[in-house]
Amino acid sequence: MLDLPDPGLYRTTQPMPGHEAEFPAGVLVYIGQSKNGGGKFVVRPSDNRRNRWYWREPTTPLRSPTWAKTLKPLPSEGFYTLPETVEFEGGGRWVKNAIVELGYNGSGQGILFVGEWREDGTENALYFSDRGLLISDEMLERLVWAPILPVRNGEKG
Template sequence: MAQPKSLLPECGLYLTTRALPGNEEKVPAGTLISFHNHSDSGLPTVTTPDHNIHNRWHFHGPPVTFRGLTWAETLTKLPAEGFYTLRKELSFDGGKWPKGTLVQLGYTQAGMPILFVARVRANLEENDLHFSDKGVGIKREQFSMLEAVTVYQEPADGSGHQPDHAHEH
């Protein structure tokens, strides 16, 4: 029998704190997952990260369905990958970023958060912001310093002129 959707966590990014019973090798403890509280079968599913493009994980492959509501309760919810501003200055080994800095939040496969700073690069013809693939690790306790921002995402067809497709992260 499918678990009632209302008793399950909301869909999104999570960190496993325990291995998924019966699928310990596929979904071990300490793994970033994409969780969905629904599927065609009515059961919740998890998918592990497959590859990372532009500091964002892509979750491919067959999702793993499960029945254990108690396991779902052990998941730790994580903020969405995406763009944020800093609510306060962030100091780290080798430097600091001032309050209001635009950053991209990403994760390691083990769910450790990483911030990538936005940079305007010199000598480029495009007026683009660049986010390096080298970031600064933060502690999960520091998530409260992040303020989500809305960034317009160009349609995949490249048409680029539909401003109603803003993408909030």
């Protein structure tokens, strides 16, 4: 059995041998497990909706434990709290423990979107912009998961 990473998000640090054009260094990838028992695979993101990446065929079988060991694991997309206040040049800030949504750019760099409550809105809901703040890996590693659960249309929270 091959020693391969768990399913999840990763950033490549080296090109994938034999697939250098599809998987160069410095890109976001997802490692998945085939449902039909075909082993693990790697895939690049297809499209981004509401600050989250979606994945599609084609996928590439992952058979190189050596290359897999060069992948940098990344926290899951979703909701977190800030570990510290973030001050902006020119004024403004996001306060410690603010609820943020974590997403990524195509290079696998973390992007934060702060939760905003709209005073003039009619719904009691947080709003997350489609424009975020690129963050360092150091801050990415210190984010604290916020257990905000999804609710499907028609369900009560």
